[in-house]
Amino acid sequence: MSRDRQSDPYLRYDPSIEQALPDETEVTQAILESIARTNVASFKAHNHGIRQQHAKGQGYLKGELTVHDGLPDHLRQGLFATPGSYPIIVRLSTAFGDIRSDRIRVPRGMAIKVLGITGAKALPEDSSANQDFLLVNHKSYFSDARAYLTAQRSFELQPSTPDIALRAIGLISRGVVRLFAKPRGHALLMVARALGDDGNNILGERYYSQAALRFGDYVARLCANPVSPALRSLAGQPCHDGDHAVLDAVTAFFRANAAEYQICAQLGTDLARTPVEDASIDWPEDVAPAQALGSIRLPAQIADSPARRAYADDVLSFDPWRCLAAHRPLGSIMRVRRDAYRLSRTFRDEKNGQRLREPADISEFPD
Numbered sequence: 001m002s003r004d005r006q007s008d009p010y011l012r013y014d015p016s017i018e019q020a021l022p023d024e025t026e027v028t029q030a031i032l033e034s035i036a037r038t039n040v041a042s043f044k045a046h047n048h049g050i051r052q053q054h055a056k057g058q059g060y061l062k063g064e065l066t067v068h069d070g071l072p073d074h075l076r077q078g079l080f081a082t083p084g085s086y087p088i089i090v091r092l093s094t095a096f097g098d099i100r101s102d103r104i105r106v107p108r109g110m111a112i113k114v115l116g117i118t119g120a121k122a123l124p125e126d127s128s129a130n131q132d133f134l135l136v137n138h139k140s141y142f143s144d145a146r147a148y149l150t151a152q153r154s155f156e157l158q159p160s161t162p163d164i165a166l167r168a169i170g171l172i173s174r175g176v177v178r179l180f181a182k183p184r185g186h187a188l189l190m191v192a193r194a195l196g197d198d199g200n201n202i203l204g205e206r207y208y209s210q211a212a213l214r215f216g217d218y219v220a221r222l223c224a225n226p227v228s229p230a231l232r233s234l235a236g237q238p239c240h241d242g243d244h245a246v247l248d249a250v251t252a253f254f255r256a257n258a259a260e261y262q263i264c265a266q267l268g269t270d271l272a273r274t275p276v277e278d279a280s281i282d283w284p285e286d287v288a289p290a291q292a293l294g295s296i297r298l299p300a301q302i303a304d305s306p307a308r309r310a311y312a313d314d315v316l317s318f319d320p321w322r323c324l325a326a327h328r329p330l331g332s333i334m335r336v337r338r339d340a341y342r343l344s345r346t347f348r349d350e351k352n353g354q355r356l357r358e359p360a361d362i363s364e365f366p367d
């Protein structure tokens, strides 16, 4: 890159910016064991292998990611190094590893699979030409793997917790969120924050990677912002008044409308203000403003069909570690995801008699 180190205001990627927790191996093992128990409990409840997180599919879409022409050098990194367009598959979802009524307000997810990319992959076993980005409508997350373990153990209780109890926790949590604008600290406070989601229309939300990833020479958090007027008019609109309110809103929208999001990067500047190992800290936008990289365009389409649902829920997996080496996930919260996603999808593949298949072409995504 043409910028020299002196004038460069951005944090350079270097392996030394990651610092493993002293007990990270044990903590990771305990998380995996808890995920395995949750998978089994959900399977018993649904008689089907479902995702351990974001189990409820809320819309299945195809579209295009266009990398802007004329990006400045510091943004021309990894997938965004050269202008161009790629087909994408998007799975919208709601959080937690159970399939419940949308009256329970939980975080919204947007998983994006970019097809046909080139370049060295982060993991040697990843032979696909695909890059996955996983985003959620909350800016930040549990601080580290240890905090996630506390939360993960509470997720184990979810399949046996009645809807009414989860809704009551949500109500209290929204009060907590209002009292403490940004509840950080104890992992269970963060769970409360997640359960205190506003329950707005999934399409009008902003989505965040919540934790850091390598951005070529730099380090970034990614986000996707709704930009087309029809999408923007949905921002902040409540969507929790029916068991299937979220998917109903998505299918109704895409019957008549196209959607456009802008995909952006916040570039880290220094480990104090834009940390890599503590994912609970929002990267301040005055220090690390969101810089546009490209657009995600989703044409009007049938956003749900039995064939799409079966394919996206059961054949596909989205995994932050299915990525270019240039977009390697960073920080302990990201490192534990490496084995967690593999474990969850292997479980559901086995239970559903599926074989994980990465699409080589967008035509594999059914109508």
Ligand code: HEM
Binding pocket: 031, 035, 050, 051, 052, 053, 054, 091, 092, 093, 109, 110, 111, 134, 135, 136, 141, 148, 208, 209, 210, 211, 316, 317, 318, 333, 334, 336, 337, 340, 341, 344, 345, 348
């Ligand atoms: C950095 C914050 C995180 C974000 C933004 C995030 C986002 C997501 C999203 C959007 C999905 C749904 C993917 C799909 O549609 O297939 C998902 C699934 C999942 N997440 Fe996360 N997640 C985060 C952290 C974690 C952590 C720390 C763990 C565990 C250590 C985890 C475990 C899982 C698992 C097991 C699945 C299901 C995978 C499958 O069965 O294919 N996530 N996550």
